[in-house]
Amino acid sequence: MLSVLDLVGTIGGAVLGLPGLVGIAFGMMTRKPLVALVLGAAVGVLAPVLLGGSHSTDVPITTLEMAISVVIGVLAAQVGCVIRRRGATV
Amino acid sequence: MADPNNGGPVRKRGLARLWDIIWSPTSVMSVGFLLIAGFIGGVLFWGGFNWSLELTNTEEFCVSCHTMETNLGEYRETVHYNNHSGVRAICSDCHVPHEWQYKMKAKIMAVKDVYHEIAGTISTPEKYEERRLEMAAAVWKKMKASDSRECRNCHAFEYMDFTMQETRAADNHQLAIDTNMTCIDCHQGIAHDLAPGYMEEYKHVVDTLAGTAPARDGSIDVAQIKTYLGLSAD
Numbered sequence: 228m229l230s231v232l233d234l235v236g237t238i239g240g241a242v243l244g245l246p247g248l249v250g251i252a253f254g255m256m257t258r259k260p261l262v263a264l265v266l267g268a269a270v271g272v273l274a275p276v277l278l279g280g281s282h283s284t285d286v287p288i289t290t291l292e293m294a295i296s297v298v299i300g301v302l303a304a305q306v307g308c309v310i311r312r313r314g315a316t317v
Numbered sequence: 318m319a320d321p322n323n324g325g326p327v328r329k330r331g332l333a334r335l336w337d338i339i340w341s342p343t344s345v346m347s348v349g350f351l352l353i354a355g356f357i358g359g360v361l362f363w364g365g366f367n368w369s370l371e372l373t374n375t376e377e378f379c380v381s382c383h384t385m386e387t388n389l390g391e392y393r394e395t396v397h398y399n400n401h402s403g404v405r406a407i408c409s410d411c412h413v414p415h416e417w418q419y420k421m422k423a424k425i426m427a428v429k430d431v432y433h434e435i436a437g438t439i440s441t442p443e444k445y446e447e448r449r450l451e452m453a454a455a456v457w458k459k460m461k462a463s464d465s466r467e468c469r470n471c472h473a474f475e476y477m478d479f480t481m482q483e484t485r486a487a488d489n490h491q492l493a494i495d496t497n498m499t500c501i502d503c504h505q506g507i508a509h510d511l512a513p514g515y516m517e518e519y520k521h522v523v524d525t526l527a528g529t530a531p532a533r534d535g536s537i538d539v540a541q542i543k544t545y546l547g548l549s550a551d
Contacts, residue, residue, distance in 0.1 A: 232425075232426045232429055233422075233426070235425060235426075236421075236422035236423070236425040236426040237422055239421055239422065239425040240417075240418040240419065240420075240421040240422035240425070241418065243418075243421045244417055244418040244421065245418075274418075278416060278417070278418060279418070285464065286462070286463055286464050286466065313340055314339075314340055316342070
């Protein structure tokens with residue numbers, strides 16, 4: 228039960244953190260889904276490196292944390308890209 | 318107004334109309350107006366969100382549930398509540414990370430507390446005692462995995478003056494540094510009472526995180542099977 232909660236919490240933290248928010252913002256910068264994918268993946272990789280793990284205690288970033296961050300970053304960027312295509316003419 | 322019966326455009330209502338408005342280009346507002354309004358709206362929304370989040374970090378909020386009365390009483394007997402320096406660590410100082418993404422994770426995971434409050438899982442002292450070890454183990458697991466991150470928001474080996482500590486404390490802190498131990502390895506009952514058998518449970522938590530824990534409750538014990546078959550346990 229705790230591991231499921233842990234997973235849901237990690238996903239929620241990523242959605243409300245840099246991968247989700249900056250992912251959408253990056254996605255809104257382009258009309259091309261492939262470019263959005265690359266930008267989303269990049270922010271998904273960078274976010275845990277910059278903010279993940281625990282710098283004060285040298286706790287490493289886990290593979291799960293990194294994977295979820297990348298997936299959320301990519302999905303958020305795709306959503307941002309759809310917003311751009313739907314809501315802008317340029 | 319166009320008449321739909323005569324082939325004119327159908328006027329949508331409710332959410333469908335709102336959806337159309339959202340995705341229609343604006344013709345009455347400048348880009349500057351939208352940018353400034355969006356910025357101010359964003360600041361207000363984010364400020365309100367953060368403020369609400371901080372409200373859930375207060376001691377009053379944490380102990381507003383009936384099931385929190387037992388651990389509140391225990392915590393009030395400890396040095397983290399009352400001490401000579403006047404510094405107090407409240408619930409969120411030990412149980413909620415400071416880092417944004419981990420704070421959000423903790424808040425989302427805390428939804429289970431609301432569920433158990435409603436379900437009455439620990440609504441009586443007997444039920445509470447039955448679950449005490451399990452609840453403590455869940456917190457120990459998080460603390461051990463994060464190298465006692467929340468403890469270290471206030472405490473750090475680097476800032477300790479061992480000459481001002483009791484000899485026993487100074488010796489053990491030096492030992493902890495030398496052997497790479499973390500706060501929760503020794504301070505399991507620092508704010509709440511300990512359940513019988515807590516040392517065995519803590520060892521199981523440590524072994525689980527290290528991937529060397531034996532299986533429990535009749536589930537498959539791979540290490541035992543390997544030993545039986547004469548294979549290396551690794």
